[in-house]
Each structure stands twice: as structure tokens, then as C-alpha cells.
Amino acid sequence: MTLKELIISLSRIMSVSGHERRGGEELTALIGGAFDEHRVDALGNHLFVKRCGRPNAPKILVDTHFDEIGMMVTDIKEGGFITVTNIGGVDTRILPASEVIIYGKEPIYGVFAAKAPHLSTPADMEKLTPLPEMVIDTGYSKEELAELCPIGTPVGFKPIYAELLNDRLAGKAFDDKACGACAVFGIDAVQKKDLAGDIYFLFSAFEETGMTGARVAGFGLRPDYALVLDVTHASVPEAKDRYLPEFGSGVAVAASPVTNRKLTRMVTELCRGGSIPFTVDACPGSTGTNANVLGISAEGIPTALCSLPLKSMHTSCEVLSMEDARALSRVVSLFIKSKEIAEVFGK
Numbered sequence: 001m002t003l004k005e006l007i008i009s010l011s012r013i014m015s016v017s018g019h020e021r022r023g024g025e026e027l028t029a030l031i032g033g034a035f036d037e038h039r040v041d042a043l044g045n046h047l048f049v050k051r052c053g054r055p056n057a058p059k060i061l062v063d064t065h066f067d068e069i070g071m072m073v074t075d076i077k078e079g080g081f082i083t084v085t086n087i088g089g090v091d092t093r094i095l096p097a098s099e100v101i102i103y104g105k106e107p108i109y110g111v112f113a114a115k116a117p118h119l120s121t122p123a124d125m126e127k128l129t130p131l132p133e134m135v136i137d138t139g140y141s142k143e144e145l146a147e148l149c150p151i152g153t154p155v156g157f158k159p160i161y162a163e164l165l166n167d168r169l170a171g172k173a174f175d176d177k178a179c180g181a182c183a184v185f186g187i188d189a190v191q192k193k194d195l196a197g198d199i200y201f202l203f204s205a206f207e208e209t210g211m212t213g214a215r216v217a218g219f220g221l222r223p224d225y226a227l228v229l230d231v232t233h234a235s236v237p238e239a240k241d242r243y244l245p246e247f248g249s250g251v252a253v254a255a256s257p258v259t260n261r262k263l264t265r266m267v268t269e270l271c272r273g274g275s276i277p278f279t280v281d282a283c284p285g286s287t288g289t290n291a292n293v294l295g296i297s298a299e300g301i302p303t304a305l306c307s308l309p310l311k312s313m314h315t316s317c318e319v320l321s322m323e324d325a326r327a328l329s330r331v332v333s334l335f336i337k338s339k340e341i342a343e344v345f346g347k
Contacts, residue, residue, distance in 0.1 A: 003185045003329060004169060004322055006030070008161050010177040014103055016070030016154040017087050020044040020205040020213075022103070027066070027203065034188040035201065044205035045217045050187055051198045058197030058346030060336055061223035061301070062187065063214055063290050064180040064230065065207030068173040069314050071155040073102065074132070076145045081113070081135040084155050088208030091314045092131050098316055099158035100136060104149030109158070110136040157316035167322040168247070174318040176207065179229035179308055182325050186332025196342035197224070207290055214290035218297025225263060225302040225345035227335050229328065230289040232281055234309035234321075243282070245309045247321040250277025251328050254305035256287050258295050263304045266341050270334045276327050281307060302345050306331055 001009070009030055013023035021044050032038050035048040046066055051057075069088035076082050082102070086092075096114035101107050113135050136155070138145060161171035180203055187199055200221055205213035207230075218226075232252045235244040245252045253268055271278040283305075286292055291305040308328050311319040335341070 003181060003325060006181040006185060007169065007174070007178045007325065008171065010181050011161070011171055011173040012159040013177070014101070014154070014156050015066050015068055016156050017067035017206055017208045019103070019154045020046065020066050031184045034184055041216065041220065043213055043216050045213045046203040047217065047221070048201040048203070049198065050192070050195070050201070052192055052195035056347060058342045059200060059221065059223040060197045060342070061200045061202060061221060061226035061294075062183050062332060062336065063202045063204060063226055063228045063294060064183050065176045065205070065213065065290060066180065066203035067205055067208050067213070068156070068175065068177070069208050070157070073149055073151050073153040073155065075151065076142055077135065078142050080138045080140045080142070080145065082110070082138065082145060082149070083132060083135055086131055087154070089314050090131065093128060094315050095131070095134060099160070100155050101158055102136070102138070102149045102153055102155050104153045106148060108138055108140065108149055110138045113137045164319070168319055169322060170317050170319045172316045172318065174310060174320050175231045175313055176229070178320055178325060179231060179328065182308065182329040183229055183332050186329040187336060189329075189333050190337055194337050196337055196339050197346060199336050204290060211290055211293045215293040215297055218294045218301055222298045223301055224347060225341065226294050226304075227267070227332070228289055228291040228294060228303060228305045229332070230305070230307050231310040231313060232307035233313060234311045236311055245279045245281065247309060248323050249279050249309065250324055251331050252279050252281040252307040252309060254281050254283045254287055254291065254307065256283035256291070256305065257285070258287055258292050259305050260295070260302040263302045263341070263345065266338070266344070267304045267306065267331070267335065270338060271331060274330060274334050276330050278327070
């Protein structure tokens with residue numbers, strides 16, 4: 001399976017935050033063969049382990065998050081309509097006419113109702129409708145919906161994927177399953193004898209709703225050091241007030257008070273030594289990722305953060321560059337092989 005195929009296959013899995021267990025069998029079928037162990041904790045974190053075969057080896061954590069943004073059913077209306085609320089930071093600007101799947105007792109296809117411009121006043125066209133006031137049209141009766149998708153049922157974007165020019169990919173849930181695919185691809189490329197320690201790959205739960213999954217996993221695992229992979233905003237024409245990495249610029253390495261300075265510097269040296277393109281992403285406060293909580297988990301976990309530039313984040317049609325994805329995968333391979341990092345941060 002190619003990296004592009006793995007990104008699409010993982011991103012298709014429904015894992016709206018709080019429902020990470022639902023996709024467990026699909027996840028294991030896709031990537032379980034690359035690891036020696038797989039376990040799921042009480043919170044829904046998926047942890048995969050690849051052992052180097054040496055006793056007392058350093059514990060190296062590679063973290064991504066398995067959950068994605070989505071919604072849940074809040075009410076069922078007459079005429080086949082349901083209302084929802086958000087789970088995570090859903091961009092409501094793009095919801096009218098968006099296609100979704102309601103994951104009830106059976107999957108139900110739905111579309112966010114959109115008021116036609118012919119029926120709208122100029123004032124209507126300027127107004128952003130709050131999510132609780134929107135409705136999803138299903139075509140089912142109220143009684144059928146009450147049976148198939150009661151209140152609390154998760155709702156996700158329909159998984160539709162497209163290849164764009166210049167090796168770019170568009171679709172839902174690349175945040176953060178695309179990084180998960182890069183991690184798996186990078187880990188699988190390294191033979192056990194070349195590993196700097198035992199590799200713990202975490203597909204964490206609840207990142208989009210408070211980062212609690214990584215916090216729990218960090219306390220339970222207590223790795224010697226960690227590399228967090230997540231997405232960051234790529235440059236787009238309307239974002240002119242801050243620097244954002246361009247597509248094709250490679251990996252964005254975070255410079256942040258919440259990450260370990262020495263480990264971050266060593267990651268940039270790995271990139272330079274491996275001729276991997278990278279930029280430095282200035283994060284003066286929160287990184288908005290699991291790096292925030294892993295660094296202060298247990299007795300403190302030295303953590304670095306590498307990010308994949310992404311456009312249209314938190315929508316049904318996020319866009320990434322496969323060139324950048326391949327660069328991120330190579331960083332993972334170098335990181336888990338680095339004996340120098342293991343000597344500094346390992347046991």
C-alpha cells in the first residue's frame with residue numbers, strides 16, 4: 001500500500017471524538033501488521049508497539065490523534081430533519097449543502113439543508129446561521145429516525161477524496177489521520193535492528209475536545225521522549241497577517257515554550273542531515289496539539305512537534321501536499337533510528 005492509499009484508507013474511518021473505539025477493527029486491519037502489539041485503554045487511545053528486541057531499551061513515543069471533528073444528534077424533527085451540535089471545532093461556514101453520514105444503528109446519508117438564494121434576502125445572504133439552527137435532511141420519517149439514530153448519535157462528513165494537480169490530495173479527516181499514516185509508513189520502513197528503542201505509536205483519543213487522550217496515555221506509558229505529529233495551517237492568499245508554510249516546504253518544526261528545545265534542535269539537525277525540507281513554525285504559546293499535554297505528563301516528557309501543512313482545516317475537504325507527507329514520514333524514520341537522541345534522552 002502506498003502512503004497516499006494509507007492516508008485515504010485511514011481517513012475514511014469514522015472516529016468522531018468520543019467514538020474512537022468504533023473504528024478499531026478497521027484500524028487494526030490496516031496497520032496492525034506493522035507492529036508487535038496493539039492495545040486500547042479505557043479512554044479509547046489506540047497504542048501500537050514495535051519492539052527493538054533489546055532489554056531495557058528506551059521507550060520512544062510517536063503521537064498522532066485518531067479522533068476527528070464531527071457532530072452529534074440533538075433533536076429529531078418532523079419531515080426527516082435532525083438538528084446537531086458540534087464535537088470539536090467544526091467550520092460552520094461550509095456546512096450548507098454539505099454531505100454527512102449519521103452513524104446510527106445503520107449509516108444514514110444526509111445533507112445540510114440550504115436556503116436557495118432565490119428565497120433569501122440580502123440580509124439573509126450576509127448572515128451566518130448558527131449550527132443549532134441548521135437542519136440535516138435525511139428523507140426518513142421522524143419515527144424511523146428516532147429508532148435508527150437517537151439523540152447523541154455521532155455525525156461525520158461523508159468520506160469523499162480527490163487527487164488534485166501537483167500531487168495534492170483533498171478530503172475529510174486528514175487532521176490527524178494523514179499524520180498517523182505518515183507515522184506508520186515511517187515506522188514500518190525501519191527494521192527492528194535499526195531502531196533506537198522500543199517504538200510506541202499512539203493514535204490518541206479526544207485531541208479535538210481537550211487533548212485528554214494524550215495526557216492519560218503519557219501518564220500510563222511514561223516514555224523517555226516523544227515526537228508529536230499534527231497538522232498546521234498552510235499558506236493561503238487570505239492569510240496575510242502571519243507566516244504560514246507553503247505547500248512543498250516540507251515539515252513544519254515547532255519552536256515553542258511547551259516543547260523541549262534540545263530535542264527540537266536535534267530534530268532540525270536530522271532534517272538537515274537527511275536533506276528533508278523543513279520550516280520553523282513559531283508557536284509562542286499553545287501549539288494547539290498534544291505536545292501541550294505530553295510535555296507536562298507524569299514527571300515531564302521531552303517532546304518535539306512536527307507538523308504537516310494543511311489547507312481548509314476542519315472542513316469536509318481538507319487539502320494536503322503528498323510531497324510534504326513523504327517528508328514527514330522520512331522524519332519519523334530518522335527520529336526512531338537516532339542513536340544520538342536515544343543517548344541523550346533515553347535511560
